[in-house]
Amino acid sequence: MHISSILKPEAVRVIGAVSSKKRLFQEIADVAQAAYGLDAQPTLEALLDRESLGPTGVGHGVALPHARLDTISEVCGTFLILEKPLEFGAVDRQPVDIAFALFAPEDAGVEHLKALALVSRTLREQSFCTKLRANHDPATLYTILTEGQSVQAA
Numbered sequence: 442m443h444i445s446s447i448l449k450p451e452a453v454r455v456i457g458a459v460s461s462k463k464r465l466f467q468e469i470a471d472v473a474q475a476a477y478g479l480d481a482q483p484t485l486e487a488l489l490d491r492e493s494l495g496p497t498g499v500g501h502g503v504a505l506p507h508a509r510l511d512t513i514s515e516v517c518g519t520f521l522i523l524e525k526p527l528e529f530g531a532v533d534r535q536p537v538d539i540a541f542a543l544f545a546p547e548d549a550g551v552e553h554l555k556a557l558a559l560v561s562r563t564l565r566e567q568s569f570c571t572k573l574r575a576n577h578d579p580a581t582l583y584t585i586l587t588e589g590q591s592v593q594a595a
Contacts, residue, residue: 442555444563445587447543448518452476453579453586458525463489465527469506469542472519479544484510488542498531502574503564507543507557516556518543520586522573539570 454472459465463485470484487508491497498504519542526536541560545553563586564570576582 442552442559443587444518444559447516447556447559448520448583448586449476450580450583452517452519453521453583454519455522455524455577455579455582457523459523459527462492462527462529465504465521465523465529465537465540466492466506468521469519469540472521473517473542473544476519477513477517477544479510479512483512484508484544487544496530496532498529498533498535498537499561499564500531500533500535501565501567501570502526502531502535502538503570504529504531504537504540505543505557505560505564506540507545507553509545509547509549509553511547513544513546516543516545516549516552518556518560520582522577522582524577539564539573 466488470481473479474481497506521540523538526538529537
């Protein structure tokens with residue numbers, strides 16, 4: 442599995458400030474609607490439901506919100522850089538400025554876990570995140586995400 446198989450270029454965005462985690466999730470849902478045709482309201486509700494089980498902020502400014510949806514047939518994702526970091530309740534209590542959200546079909550099984558592991562592994566590398574944070578052009582971010590993953594796999 443490659444990031445390019447779960448992330449479309451139009452699902453990569455740079456956003457200014459958001460006032461809350463719920464507002465960030467709304468932005469993610471809006472991007473998912475624009476890029477994949479997902480209905481924003483159920484997508485938002487699914488993200489909030491999953492987050493109520495425990496924060497998806499994994500540390501070092503990175504969040505990996507995810508949800509299962511019964512309206513999709515394959516795993517897909519959105520990637521957002523926040524120009525102003527957001528208090529997120531992450532495990533290390535650091536604000537979040539990188540959010541890679543994943544959506545999986547209800548019956549995705551291991552594909553959902555493979556996608557989460559791939560994204561987590563990719564964003565665990567601090568130098569990689571530094572490179573992402575230094576760029577605010579969505580096309581460049583998409584290239585870094587998709588090419589960087591290929592290099593890491595080698």
